[in-house]
Amino acid sequence: MERRNLLKEKDVLRHVYHKHITPQTCDQMLQSNHRQNRRNIISTRNLNIYLINMLWMRESSLTQRFLLWILLPAVVSSSSDNFQKALELMEEAPLIDGHNDLPLQLRILYQTRLSEANLRNLTKTKTNIKKLKDGHVGAQFWSAYIMCNAQNQDAVRLTLEQIDLIKRMCESYEEFQLVTSSEGLTQSDKIACLIGIEGGHSIDSSLGALRMFYDLGVRYMGLTHTCNTPWAETSSVGVHNFYPRNISLTDFGKEFVKKNERLGMIIDLSHTSASTARAVLEISEAPVIFSHSSAFGVCPHHRNVPDDILHSLKKNKGLVMINFHSEFVACNKTATVASVADHFDYIKKIAGAELIGIGGDYDGADGFPEGLEDVSKYPVLIQELLNRSWNEEELKGVLRTNFLRVFKNIEKVRNNSASLKPSEVEIPTKEVENPCRLNLKQYGKSLRNKTPSLYTSKLYFSLILFIVLVCIW
Numbered sequence: 001m002e003r004r005n006l007l008k009e010k011d012v013l014r015h016v017y018h019k020h021i022t023p024q025t026c027d028q029m030l031q032s033n034h035r036q037n038r039r040n041i042i043s044t045r046n047l048n049i050y051l052i053n054m055l056w057m058r059e060s061s062l063t064q065r066f067l068l069w070i071l072l073p074a075v076v077s078s079s080s081d082n083f084q085k086a087l088e089l090m091e092e093a094p095l096i097d098g099h100n101d102l103p104l105q106l107r108i109l110y111q112t113r114l115s116e117a118n119l120r121n122l123t124k125t126k127t128n129i130k131k132l133k134d135g136h137v138g139a140q141f142w143s144a145y146i147m148c149n150a151q152n153q154d155a156v157r158l159t160l161e162q163i164d165l166i167k168r169m170c171e172s173y174e175e176f177q178l179v180t181s182s183e184g185l186t187q188s189d190k191i192a193c194l195i196g197i198e199g200g201h202s203i204d205s206s207l208g209a210l211r212m213f214y215d216l217g218v219r220y221m222g223l224t225h226t227c228n229t230p231w232a233e234t235s236s237v238g239v240h241n242f243y244p245r246n247i248s249l250t251d252f253g254k255e256f257v258k259k260n261e262r263l264g265m266i267i268d269l270s271h272t273s274a275s276t277a278r279a280v281l282e283i284s285e286a287p288v289i290f291s292h293s294s295a296f297g298v299c300p301h302h303r304n305v306p307d308d309i310l311h312s313l314k315k316n317k318g319l320v321m322i323n324f325h326s327e328f329v330a331c332n333k334t335a336t337v338a339s340v341a342d343h344f345d346y347i348k349k350i351a352g353a354e355l356i357g358i359g360g361d362y363d364g365a366d367g368f369p370e371g372l373e374d375v376s377k378y379p380v381l382i383q384e385l386l387n388r389s390w391n392e393e394e395l396k397g398v399l400r401t402n403f404l405r406v407f408k409n410i411e412k413v414r415n416n417s418a419s420l421k422p423s424e425v426e427i428p429t430k431e432v433e434n435p436c437r438l439n440l441k442q443y444g445k446s447l448r449n450k451t452p453s454l455y456t457s458k459l460y461f462s463l464i465l466f467i468v469l470v471c472i473w
């Protein structure tokens with residue numbers, strides 16, 4: 001009997017979500033629904049599942065079952081209509097996602113040997129080309145991320161290798177196209193590839209390195225990952241012990257922010273401390289983004305954005321690209337589509353829908369909500385937001401146009417600054433505290449003060465000898 005009921009539940013679930021739900025996902029959802037039972041969060045999608053559960057549970061009374069038989073078709077049909085509507089909307093406005101760590105997985109799993117991986121059907125990752133297409137992803141910021149442990153060691157080389165990997169990846173698959181401008185992004189009919197750097201340790205406190213990364217196609221720059229840099233503070237406490245005295249943004253950090261903007265590089269504040277984010281927002285002339293963070297007001301995690309920063313970001317016309325990782329969404333390991341949608345509702349209420357984008361963080365974290373397990377599931381979230389009465393304009397903004405606004409705006413700041421000469425500011429050596437750094441100033445000083453070489457001495461000696469001999473003669 002139990003087994004027959006379970007089979008019926010599976011049939012109904014698969015019917016509700018058409019073929020977009022795999023048998024495995026179906027099993028996971030059912031297990032979870034039985035666990036959650038009557039304490040489901042009230043949203044249309046969860047209501048469906050709740051109703052289905054009630055329908056097949058032996059303890060439901062006859063009256064309950066009768067009422068449910070009447071309610072279920074209406075709820076199921078409205079939800080399924082919205083799924084179709086979500087797909088149509090995403091066809092029209094394919095998603096620009098702010099953060100994906102597939103390149104890191106390719107380093108870990110294949111040591112960056114792209115020839116050994118088939119990106120069309122990778123199975124060990126949450127991202128592959130088929131899933132990106134199913135998820136209606138029109139553009140993806142690939143993260144050229146390298147761990148903080150490489151700070152002051154080989155972070156720059158490793159970041160360059162990650163950029164090389166992303167470029168090779170995007171050039172060797174016809175489904176991808178590398179783009180570096182808002183115009184390129186708008187015109188691309190493939191999955192547009194964009195590059196972002198996650199953490200200031202990747203540039204080794206060098207504005208020259210920053211400019212070269214821009215020339216290579218990088219279009220956003222995260223100020224920190226989980227470690228302080230010499231000039232900016234991370235939100236992660238106690239993970240690394242770099243520059244512990246740094247508690248916000250230093251003068252060089254401020255210079256760095258201004259130079260990023262004039263270059264056309266978007267500043268990414270995900271992973272920075274709230275104090276650093278506030279300092280950046282005070283001086284920024286261009287919109288900034290949080291490429292993969294959620295709302296602190298819903299889940300008070302240090303990776304999320306507090307309300308006062310949301311207000312400042314509204315003035316800045318910036319963007320929070322909401323992160324799906326369960327721990328940032330629900331502050332624990334289990335989350336649902338509804339938990340993610342709560343962050344959308346919250347930020348919309350605090351600062352407006354035009355402040356919102358999506359930065360799923362797939363392949364960069366362990367643990368994603370039920371129903372949003374990989375990059376093919378984005379339409380399920382859009383369906384949930386439609387169920388919550390988000391209108392098409394707001395959703396197109398979330399999917400695409402809000403990011404395009406930020407991108408176009410920073411390009412305008414870059415164009416207006418075109419006549420300015422590149423900055424030659426260097427970080428003070430004592431702030432970097434890195435003995436491995438070659439001190440060329442010292443080298444130049446020693447060259448200037450050098451005593452005459454042996455060759456010069458011999459020349460002087462020969463000259464004097466010649467003069468003496470001429471005088472005697």
Ligand SMILES: [Zn+2]
Nearest residue numbers: 198271292364
């Ligand atoms: Zn991250």
